[in-house]
Amino acid sequence: MRHVDLDDQEGYLGFQIAPMLDVMFVLMLFFMVMAGSVKIERELNTKLPGNAPTSESVDFPDEQIVSISANGDVLLNEEPIETAASNKSLPQLSAAMQRLKQNADAARTELLVTLVSEGDTPYSRAIQVLDALALCEVKGVTFSTTDDSVSQ
Template structure:
């Protein structure tokens, strides 16, 4: 028998070693088995989202009335001129708003009014328009300011 000598230069070719390859495969398989348990299962949420409308029913859209207040005090109802620029009483606007309110009540639809005022319009003219809206008993009013053109 030959004694083992670490300084001897032998062939060194041990051939294909399958044992380390099997160890690597087992480590990879163990990794995937552990990670498979960490995956969260998505569950279905049975909820109805808002905004779905049956198509068999008719949908009613409400008309919006726009009241423009110009810098010079002119008041327009849907681009139609109303009362004189200087008067605080606005009988034409009040009458038109009352007819609008009556027709909206008869149709059982809300009355939507947007007051569009130019930036340099007098505040007193806006108060006159609000008085006309109050006389017509219209409460659903939105205010906005006209954008300046550049």
């Protein structure tokens, strides 16, 4: 009888590429089938946010801060909007408050305005700001002062 000497390398057939190709074809087939079921973005019916009225009221109010400096400058949310030399009717403030009021009405929220004035602010300037708010039909107005003597 003849004796066969088996080498350790005889059982190793090398890198088999056929099973790997089978797996790759199955994956490619899966992704091709799934790509057909994905909707294209332009086909989706979406509406971007805007001034469309909402069906329910939102819980958080829209609060704006109007500040009046001692020299008569008017600031809306810390941004200068009217100078002391501007028209007494405050057209820029009125226009900005009208836009904010329309946005609050569309969102069914209340527009709240906090009027902050320094202790040396002329009363006439505060009345002019109140008149501008009244023209825009802003009803939620609160007053505050930055005078240090009041807080002591």
